[in-house]
């Protein structure tokens with residue numbers, strides 16, 4: 001596990017953008033695993049800037065997002081599909097057909113989860129997976145629990161995540177209680193993983209992760225310790241607390 005400590009959020013976002021740019025230069029049809037949440041927003045801004053000012057080309061890039069709320073369709077302003085279109089895809093030259101966000105309105109959700117993992121593998125698997133981390137150590141919507149799903153599955157959100165994400169909704173009652181998420185096993189299949197964290201509220205989770213001695217389902221991010229190519233990019237606040 002490699003750690004890069006950047007001065008602030010801006011530098012963290014630029015460092016992540018730079019890595020992705022270099023990887024797209026090596027492989028224009030790269031498969032990117034993408035995350036939502038406020039953490040990667042700066043990285044998306046940086047990639048948009050690189051597209052506009054440095055001709056970074058997304059025309060062959062394929063993307064898979066980690067998660068989506070159950071019950072929200074892609075037109076809903078709080079859905080992750082809407083978020084991704086709004087803050088990233090609509091501003092670059094990506095073919096929208098090459099972007100995948102789990103369908104929170106799929107009729108048969110169980111079957112849909114299996115299919116999602118299959119289409120990722122059919123596309124060649126994720127080359128670089130971008131991750132954020134929850135204050136409680138969750139990755140995507142894999143919440144601390146007695147057991148964690150290996151593949152994409154439907155999960156119940158914890159009170160702390162519902163609380164944290166209610167800032168995006170009109171009221172806490174509007175936050176969906178379940179979500180589709182790629183599983184820990186799906187995430188660990190990526191060839192390379194970049195985890196981003198900023199702000200003092202992430203320091204406890206980052207400290208726990210950097211101890212590096214144990215994996216625990218109570219700390220879903222700890223499973224990243226089993227992966228051979230993980231880079232954690234943090235700002236000083238997330239590093240020092």
Ligand SMILES: O=P(O)(O)OC[C@H]1O[C@](O)(CO)[C@@H](O)[C@@H]1O
Nearest residue numbers: 036037038039132133134140161
């Ligand atoms: O980046 P944020 O907004 O702090 O969220 C952290 C994590 O929580 C989630 O948004 C899920 O609640 C993840 O997708 C994200 O990685």
